[in-house]
Amino acid sequence: DQQVKQNSPSLSVQEGRISILNCDYTNSMFDYFLWYKKYPAEGPTFLISISSIKDKNEDGRFTVFLNKSAKHLSLHIVPSQPGDSAVYFCAASAQGTDKLIFGTGTRLQVFP
Amino acid sequence: EAQVTQNPRYLITVTGKKLTVTCSQNMNHEYMSWYRQDPGLGLRQIYYSMNVEVTDKGDVPEGYKVSRKEKRNFPLILESPSPNQTSLYFCASRGTENTEAFFGQGTRLTVV
Numbered sequence: 288d289q290q291v292k293q294n295s296p297s298l299s300v301q302e303g304r305i306s307i308l309n310c311d312y313t314n315s316m317f318d319y320f321l322w323y324k325k326y327p328a329e330g331p332t333f334l335i336s337i338s339s340i341k342d343k344n345e346d347g348r349f350t351v352f353l354n355k356s357a358k359h360l361s362l363h364i365v366p367s368q369p370g371d372s373a374v375y376f377c378a379a380s381a382q383g384t385d386k387l388i389f390g391t392g393t394r395l396q397v398f399p
Numbered sequence: 400e401a402q403v404t405q406n407p408r409y410l411i412t413v414t415g416k417k418l419t420v421t422c423s424q425n426m427n428h429e430y431m432s433w434y435r436q437d438p439g440l441g442l443r444q445i446y447y448s449m450n451v452e453v454t455d456k457g458d459v460p461e462g463y464k465v466s467r468k469e470k471r472n473f474p475l476i477l478e479s480p481s482p483n484q485t486s487l488y489f490c491a492s493r494g495t496e497n498t499e500a501f502f503g504q505g506t507r508l509t510v511v
């Protein structure tokens with residue numbers, strides 16, 4: 288059973304526009320959520336995170352929104368740049384464990 | 400430089416020949432984990448460790464072993480590799496709960 292779901296395998300966005308990547312989860316015990324970016328032949332790199340006590344966290348061009356009632360989070364990238372083209376994974380964890388559960392990833396392509 | 404180092408980066412082996420993938424971190428992190436990445440399945444946790452001599456199964460532990468004799472090292476052992484263990488493997492470390500995990504560069508394993 289997939290506890291963290293990214294239903295869009297790919298997304299294509301024009302440079303300068305907003306990219307919105309979505310993630311849904313099923314486990315109500317999750318209290319910490321992260322987004323990772325992955326380029327080919329490299330390990331995932333941390334992008335931004337949010338605790339369940341917040342509904343928004345912002346870092347430069349990246350903003351993560353959390354809707355606990357809907358068990359949904361999203362990553363907004365504004366403005367999108369060609370260098371943002373990568374696979375994005377959302378991940379979630381529950382307090383008291385080191386189990387980080389990842390989604391299946393969304394491949395973002397930003398074209399000029 | 401803070402990093403997680405995995406070796407080797409690439410490995411081709413034959414079915415049944417025991418192998419070890421090493422992982423080392425220089426951040427004095429308590430938590431370490433192993434993941435495998437497969438197409439369409441995202442990153443799945445194999446094993447994790449919350450401290451020295453403390454390890455626990457992740458979502459896909461079958462066919463793998465780990466040990467945590469020192470804080471900095473967390474090797475992944477395949478006692479009798481099989482072709483279905485052909486995958487891209489990542490080691491990660493975290494300082495505490497609710498912090499980001501740092502990933503190694505990955506090990507691409509092919510079992511023939």
